[in-house]
Amino acid sequence: MSVALPTQFEFLESFAATWGDLRTQNERYLKRQSLPYSELEAFHTALANRLEEVFSYLDKFPADALPEAEARLFRTVLGLTEASQAVEVFGQSRVPYAPFPHSVQQEWVGYEAH
């Protein structure tokens, strides 16, 4: 079972069920493509204006050794890098005209990304 998010971020719990256990940008990109736009929009509405609050909290923890609740919070928040592309750029879940599912390899070279 996944651990709960830190108490003050309970409002993200339903989104953590979608995003919190994804561990790569490849998975997040595929997830975004598969979700209805309304779900991406709801996630964006809940979190986009509260990023500073989340990161002010996460700043207190070591980036390379996050406790699991905080790690799950950060992974959930990383889902917004994909949801915001859909909401702030395209107004739809997928890149127009791209094949679906569109699977690409994304890699951080020499850095252990969350």
Place this chain on the structure above:
Amino acid sequence: MVDIQQHMTKAKDFGLDNGRVPVEYYTSPEYFKREQDMIFRRAWLMVAREEEVAEAGDFIVRDLPALDASVIISRGKDGVIRAFHNTCSHRGVALVCQERGNALTHRCPYHAWVYGADGALRAVPSEQDFPHVDKSKNGLSRVHLDTWNGFIFLNFAVEPEVTLSEFLAGLDTMLEGAPFGDFPFYMQVTDEIECNWKNLVNAFNEGYHVAILHQKTLRPAVVPKENPHLHYLDVKGFGPHSAGTVQRNFEYAPTAPVLTWVYAQMLPTSAPDKQAIAEGRAGFYEHPGINRLKIPNFGTETITIFPNISIQPLANGYLFYQFWPISHDRMRTEVRIYSRHEPKNLREEFAMANTLAATRDVVAEDMAMCRLQQIGLKSGGKMYQNFGENEPLLRMFTRDYEAYLAGGGLSPPHAQAAE
């Protein structure tokens, strides 16, 4: 004030009148075969950065689908970088299976033949059974390697027809000392799709499509009012290579909440750092070979290295694109987003992940369109594509592509500028 109209390079400025190009170049398996033999086995191919093999024993393995080649690039104990085909002298196994690492010896997993980082065959188990194998002559097979400004190039000819410097034909001189080494960290996107590789080469060689195809992604940040079709400026030719100056919309400021927050943490690779520019510490902006016109809303210098590289130096790093054919109608794009450093904290990791997603989506738009283009080209209704006066680099590429296929192309004319 620069009158940009005067610098919108047209095809006729280079004497390029090849406005109609056969579709067959893009759809025929026979042309792909000729490309392999006459281009990819003759040209110097840029494949890596020296920083990727910084220390003795550092190695990387690169697959080059255009040649069905697997290559080990390795820095020896002597500090020399060498390239080898990834194949054991015994029975041919591709012996290095890791993508990168550090090792002073490589051991074949089949029968444990051992090679040094310099490629020399060091050990053969049960050596008495191979009396006909002279160890000194059975090291890993070398691939010609040379470097320029930190970039590693390979050449698969038995003997290269020209040196790397001759191949680069003046582009190297213009960009000598450009600070690519200041941006050692990269994120990579790899995407394979069903289309001809030259569809992508062409897409990166013109700005005409940016306001249309990229209307939601790039257009707001990139396309300035005075140049609505994003015509490349001051196009310079160096043999088959080229560089052209591209503007940016300096009035752009994001308003969407996530992007605004990202900008406040760490500027995306492509966004100009106005303060750094004002203080004269904006990396590539200071280089004399970049933005020769000194236009104030400079975005990037789009640099094309024949046959399959596009590099875009930006304010906070650079973008590197490589387009590999896999067959006549399948290709792989590799994109690397180079930055000054890896993320220093979670805020920067989020910002860089966001830049990764945004950059990938722009490339996804190009890939999507090039796939639709291939469907159309294959359908067979057209014998020709039309390349406009505002697409001089497409005509230039075609000119040099034809020259290579005919057995030439490697004795480049002197560097030429359109003006």
